[in-house]
Amino acid sequence: MEKSDRLPSYDLYIGGRWVPSSGPERFPTFNPFTRQPWATISQADASDVASAIAAARHAYETTWRGTSGLERGRLLFKLADLVDGSAERIGNLETTDNGKVIRETTGQARYLARVLRFYAGYADKLWGKVIPLDRGDVFDYAALEPLGVVGLIIAWNSPMAMLGNKAAAALAAGNCVVVKPSEHASVTTLEFCKLVEEAGFPAGVFNVVTGDARTGDALAKAEGLDKISFTGSGTAGRLVAAAAGRTLTPVIMELGGKSPNIIFADADLKKASTGAFAGIFGATGQTCIAGSRLLVQRIVYDEVVTHIVERAPAIRLGDPRMAETEMGTVANEPQFNRIMDYIGSAKSEGATLMTGGGRATGEALGDGLFIQPTVFAEVRNDMRLAQEEIFGPVLAIIPFDTEEEAITIANGTSYGLASGIWTQDINRAMRVSRAMRSGLVWINTYRAVAAQMPFGGVKDSGFGRERGEEGLMEFMTAKNVMINYSDDERDPFAIQT
Incomplete structure (x- = not known):
């Protein structure tokens, strides 16, 4: 972030650095209480999105993929402490950005810290399972592995809570992320990058590209993502899912409700x-x-x-x-x-x-x-x-x-x-x-949440789950490994069962 004479000015966060967008376009973010602009944000284009994905991929292949679960957990616990210590400041920024009352936004910042701790505890416990097969001379196991690089698209109403739901699970599972916040509420996600840096995460593990629907469209269409997690309206979700389908990128859809x-x-x-x-x-x-x-x-x-x-x-x-x-x-x-x-x-x-x-x-x-x-x-x-x-x-x-x-x-x-x-x-x-x-x-209750509970919908409310163990599994894949330790010679023309 840079300071101008008038308004705070935020660039993109790619590869551990604050970088200007490729084009000159910027946009103001408005305080809905005063109806006045209070910061300016970079408008990322498709080339910026590609750069962020490349930075995340490089970090994944060279650093993050080989980082132990114990170390990932340590970093997430440290990040949670930093978020807790900044909760009031984060709450004030988010209230300025989207007009929600301070008691809610500060509470959601602390809830983000809780979710980070929940998934930090999982990071070194992602073991798979041994699978007994019909044959006694074959050893089989399924290992849990991260997907790689995931895109996270979040809405304007609860940026910090959504960041916890998505990024905490994705990082604990061993993925690198590219986050696209709403153009109506980007500041807290950008400020969160400073805490990620302070916690000591390797450069490129966490990246943020800002902008309007054009940026979201570029992310949804981009090559090189292993999954997209989207929160927003059903209309926008359909566009994201259709765009991701062109590259066969799987999606998580957390859409609307009429509960x-x-x-x-x-x-x-x-x-x-x-x-x-x-x-x-x-x-x-x-x-x-x-x-x-x-x-x-x-x-x-x-x-x-x-x-x-x-x-x-x-x-x-x-x-x-x-x-x-x-x-x-x-x-x-x-x-x-x-x-x-x-x-x-x-x-x-x-x-x-x-x-x-x-x-x-x-x-x-x-x-x-x-x-x-x-x-x-x-x-x-x-x-x-x-x-x-x-x-x-x-x-x-x-x-x-x-x-x-x-x-x-x-x-x-x-x-x-x-x-x-x-x-x-x-x-x-x-x-x-x-x-x-x-x-x-x-x-006998309503609008109550917990880090441990799976969250998501059916029908037009979307598919996939966030939070809880189910939310973690959305960012992992099972790799099966079969080891034949017999000395028998097989029939090359018949499948082994």
Whole structure:
């Protein structure tokens, strides 16, 4: 990073060095609270992407591939300590970049450190297995090996958490990485490079190329990658998967969601309503796991709606850097306009607007990209409001009568990322969780994460898993080795079994 007279200026990070992009183009990154640019970022082109991949490949073949798991773990543990020590600074930078409240961004920085430690502990325990075969004179084993060089494409809403989900596992497994952050929130990923350097990682193990969709397209199409892990919208994910398919590069897709949060009449309604509230208004609703569809059993429907509608206007909006602020801005202007379009569509479709529905204004909010916490009731599951991911603080409340109806509504979208169930009946909890077509089910909680748990979706929410042991295995491959130690001469014209 270089300092200009006006704004911090960030270059690309390739091969352990800060390098300018091949072309002269740069772009500003905007603070969504002040609506002012606060840093400038390099726009990488295809040649910069190729350079980053070449640097990663060189590091992998000459250094990282031969680095022991013990050493990889040591470096990751040291990096985790550095992240912990920088959590408040990282949180402030990320809040400035994407408008999320400081309590969330600082927590996500510390969560990144936790994920780094989780995978650091795995780095020297990646042994394979001996496989007993039918023949007693053949020794067979499967060894786990890294893939090589992987591309990581991350979204603007939680850069540090996503970096932990992807990079920590990839590095622990022995891969080198090329990271492409969102053009709307690149700064914390670039600042993270300084901590990677300080931790002592070899040059080229961790590389960052910045830019808009052109950079992402170049990375997806590039030769020399062994896998791509992408987090973003379904539309962008399809483009990445199609581009990667041209080079037969395998992909992990962590895409959107339209997650159902189901409240049954026997639930602890106070706890369930608070969970529903957190599921949609936490992080300003800008999270793929947002519980944007609240399904409430009709017998308690009015009570739950009343609780949420009374509480929503009291959410403290304001400067996201202030500890007392509960909900920050929308991350960028295109997303603000998108959310407002969905609110208009919901009104025209006949959903009942209970609260919110417009831009939030006030002296303390300035010109920031604030949207009022918005609640629609009497929503039908065939409405656009209930079928498409909005990615904002907009809740659709849908009534249901029976357990079977709740399951049908819950599974009645193209998405399948997360779901929530609120009930005190353990039998119902087990039945409904088994029926959910989603990669993640919360029971009597919502929007809770852990480094140990696998995360990912089904249907249009993507494929592959992040976090947990499953996330580590996504960045490894099994190599089988068969050793025949008999002295028998084989029949050259028949396969050996």
